[in-house]
Amino acid sequence: MPGAVLEMIGVSKGFPGVRALADVDFQLFPGEIHALMGENGAGKSTLIKVLTGVHAADAGEVRLGGERVSVTGPQHAQTLGISTVYQEVNLCPNLTVAENVFIGREPSKAGAIRWREIRRRAAELLTRFHVDVDPGARLGTCSLAIQQLVAIVRAVDISAKVLILDEPTSSLDRDEVEQLFTVMRRLRDDGVAILFVSHFLEQVYEVSDRMTVLRNGRLVGEYRTAELSRIDLVGHMTGRTLSTLEQLHVRDETARVQAEPILKAQGVGRRGAIAPFDLEIHPGEVVGLAGLLGSGRTEAARLMFGADVADSGTITLGGKPVPLRGPNAAIDHGVAFCPENRKSEGLIEDLTVGENIVLALQAANGWLRPLSQARRQELVGRYISALRINPADPDMPARNLSGGNQQKVLLARWLITQPKLLILDEPTRGIDVGAKAEIQKLVVSLAEDGVAVLFVSAELEEVLRISHKIEVLRDRRLITEIGNTGTVTPEGILEIIANGTTP
Amino acid sequence: MKAVIGHRLFWPAAVLVVMLLANVVVTPGFFSIQVRNGHLYGSLIDILLLGSPLMLVALGMTVVIATGGIDLSVGAVVAISGALACYLISGQEDQGAVSGVLVAVALALVLSAVLGFWNGLFVARVGIQPIIATLILMVAGRGVAQLITSGKNINVNSPPYKLIGGGYWLTLPFAVIVVAVVVALTGLAVRRTALGMLLEAIGGNAEASRLVGIRSRRLIVLAYTFCGLCAGIAGLMISSNIATADGNNAGLWMELDAILAVVIGGTALTGGRFTLAGTVLGALVIQTLSTTIYTTGIPPQVTLVFKAVVVAIVCLIQSPAFRAKVFRRRARPAAPPPASPAAADVEVNA
Numbered sequence: 024m025p026g027a028v029l030e031m032i033g034v035s036k037g038f039p040g041v042r043a044l045a046d047v048d049f050q051l052f053p054g055e056i057h058a059l060m061g062e063n064g065a066g067k068s069t070l071i072k073v074l075t076g077v078h079a080a081d082a083g084e085v086r087l088g089g090e091r092v093s094v095t096g097p098q099h100a101q102t103l104g105i106s107t108v109y110q111e112v113n114l115c116p117n118l119t120v121a122e123n124v125f126i127g128r129e130p131s132k133a134g135a136i137r138w139r140e141i142r143r144r145a146a147e148l149l150t151r152f153h154v155d156v157d158p159g160a161r162l163g164t165c166s167l168a169i170q171q172l173v174a175i176v177r178a179v180d181i182s183a184k185v186l187i188l189d190e191p192t193s194s195l196d197r198d199e200v201e202q203l204f205t206v207m208r209r210l211r212d213d214g215v216a217i218l219f220v221s222h223f224l225e226q227v228y229e230v231s232d233r234m235t236v237l238r239n240g241r242l243v244g245e246y247r248t249a250e251l252s253r254i255d256l257v258g259h260m261t262g263r264t265l266s267t268l269e270q271l272h273v274r275d276e277t278a279r280v281q282a283e284p285i286l287k288a289q290g291v292g293r294r295g296a297i298a299p300f301d302l303e304i305h306p307g308e309v310v311g312l313a314g315l316l317g318s319g320r321t322e323a324a325r326l327m328f329g330a331d332v333a334d335s336g337t338i339t340l341g342g343k344p345v346p347l348r349g350p351n352a353a354i355d356h357g358v359a360f361c362p363e364n365r366k367s368e369g370l371i372e373d374l375t376v377g378e379n380i381v382l383a384l385q386a387a388n389g390w391l392r393p394l395s396q397a398r399r400q401e402l403v404g405r406y407i408s409a410l411r412i413n414p415a416d417p418d419m420p421a422r423n424l425s426g427g428n429q430q431k432v433l434l435a436r437w438l439i440t441q442p443k444l445l446i447l448d449e450p451t452r453g454i455d456v457g458a459k460a461e462i463q464k465l466v467v468s469l470a471e472d473g474v475a476v477l478f479v480s481a482e483l484e485e486v487l488r489i490s491h492k493i494e495v496l497r498d499r500r501l502i503t504e505i506g507n508t509g510t511v512t513p514e515g516i517l518e519i520i521a522n523g524t525t526p
Numbered sequence: 527m528k529a530v531i532g533h534r535l536f537w538p539a540a541v542l543v544v545m546l547l548a549n550v551v552v553t554p555g556f557f558s559i560q561v562r563n564g565h566l567y568g569s570l571i572d573i574l575l576l577g578s579p580l581m582l583v584a585l586g587m588t589v590v591i592a593t594g595g596i597d598l599s600v601g602a603v604v605a606i607s608g609a610l611a612c613y614l615i616s617g618q619e620d621q622g623a624v625s626g627v628l629v630a631v632a633l634a635l636v637l638s639a640v641l642g643f644w645n646g647l648f649v650a651r652v653g654i655q656p657i658i659a660t661l662i663l664m665v666a667g668r669g670v671a672q673l674i675t676s677g678k679n680i681n682v683n684s685p686p687y688k689l690i691g692g693g694y695w696l697t698l699p700f701a702v703i704v705v706a707v708v709v710a711l712t713g714l715a716v717r718r719t720a721l722g723m724l725l726e727a728i729g730g731n732a733e734a735s736r737l738v739g740i741r742s743r744r745l746i747v748l749a750y751t752f753c754g755l756c757a758g759i760a761g762l763m764i765s766s767n768i769a770t771a772d773g774n775n776a777g778l779w780m781e782l783d784a785i786l787a788v789v790i791g792g793t794a795l796t797g798g799r800f801t802l803a804g805t806v807l808g809a810l811v812i813q814t815l816s817t818t819i820y821t822t823g824i825p826p827q828v829t830l831v832f833k834a835v836v837v838a839i840v841c842l843i844q845s846p847a848f849r850a851k852v853f854r855r856r857a858r859p860a861a862p863p864p865a866s867p868a869a870a871d872v873e874v875n876a
Contacts (some may be wrong), residue, residue, distance in 0.1 A: 367733065382738050385720045
């Protein structure tokens, strides 16, 4: 095997309070597709950012073609021969395909851009990579897959040594992924080293030659794809093997109220987000959605609130079919939703803690029926102390709270409305252990009071600890439902996720 | 002291006070107010009277900006409202009849509100960017005003109509009373109901507001309608004051002064938190500046440059980012930086 084109030796990178990369070694060879695997927060993005010079490593070195380099920024990385294509295409949709390929490095003569030359060379490049698109078409009118490919063509034409593809497939459909893979294989055969990041296990197995697995900022190992089973891969990523069983708190099955379901989804789906699925949620029941990132967890949850509009199926709320064209219909039927992205979709940072807490109730009442000052103070005070929001100052701008307290504010906002179904998307992500336990306890006690909860979390232990039943998702499809009978283990779920079938 | 400086109205108020004091230095009798024929007279009263239309237009603009939008058409609505009222009055046999004036005023205001509603529909229902949606009416509106007046200035001779922009009531200019009432009612409407909070939520984070169930579209349409109505009242004042409907020049560039007043008052153009009191102060700052230019006898050829320089300084002083840069650098060795924007946000505004 020829020498590595790119090498990282003992690279570490820390952020305040977090060790994002710890002593990681990494090798990338010419003519291979190398998958970088790991869960959320494993250090994949940090590794890529160190490679492209967005972050400087605290320790360790990066070698390119055997020589030590210190990459100062993405621009510098590009001149060194390292190009990156991100999930969101960083090109200009208002320019043509050809212009995008050459933007910033237009061939010119005496100060004038040679447009004909640009079109000719772009057409050549596109033909070479079998990208079927008119170079004169506006990029914005092309499909996302074509835009990705144009970005790749551009990146490869600028510098063809190392190509980093960060989640390129997450918004593509099956055929488009195939098209992308064809181009990737062609580049590999031309000797380009490709670093591929994806959350789709099947795609990684389909296209990659080798993989490097990270966990909690540390290197777990480097494997040949053909020699690593899916179950082992998932084990490496999550840090548990089938032999390490953990004793989990088993929920009392009898606590579950068997009644008319509060929410019933039949064939509900949305193209490009989640395949049609069926689901029932009963009063007092906690339903967990489990799956890897990008498995469609969030997408499924959003459809049941009307945050996104389903393009197939029916949702029945309280016995009546309700078309959810927006959140209001769901809210009117007692559904509440705490979105995954607290800051951009939940909290209104300009407003105070108190205002954020009363917002949902006030929105339901309408602006003409304001809560009286006294009632508002009473409600806000009650929930601030019940959820132990800290600092307990209702007049503080919500932006100044910590993540865990912001999450509690969002919970308080919905609890005030006394919802029948509470949809929580990653309510405990990025918050400290204490607040996490409090939120879990809260969910359990809400369920005991008869509230139905749909609980989305990337942490299987958490899902198992509080759910009555678990919906397992994989590759944007709900693959199975399992009752949490006490015999279910995180490993069992991982196995389902890895194999795509029930054991 | 820190609480005073930290208050969000401190800087606009300070600027206004400094400007008024500068006038006293140049014109010693600036603050004197006399009673003549039962009417109050004086430079301060003039500022209030002449600034009335701008205060109203800026008031409506504040509500629109709070939602994260902007309304460029207010100047055109000012022209249309005045044109329609004067056209209707001039067509009456007895221009002095109160009933005829009331009908004309009512129709002009209804039309203004409809125009604002139209803007709101474009923004909230059709989903056009506010700057473009209102640009349509900004350009077309002046044409509409000229259509109403057939391209001429319509002069009216109607004592009841004259009252709106040039008359006195209870010793005060009637226009100032109108502004006071509208500001007070608006303040009550936004702060005694949940309207203000919901508008701030929409402007602060539109997607979060949608997911929390706020029916943003209605509220946005309401904000633009209100803004149109305010511009309509201002249009009546302006045409009444000069007893003429001038489709070409009434309210010309007023949208820019209004936006400026909102910004000087401390409401961010990005939407969210807004302050009506700040806007009133901002409008008074702008009017004081214009008055200052006349009373201090600044040569006409430099008035625009003078105005531009003062406005630039005022905007910089009002900018928390600029203050943080300048004052922090100076104050760091001795004291903590004054007036952090976070401290200003804590203040409950009325």
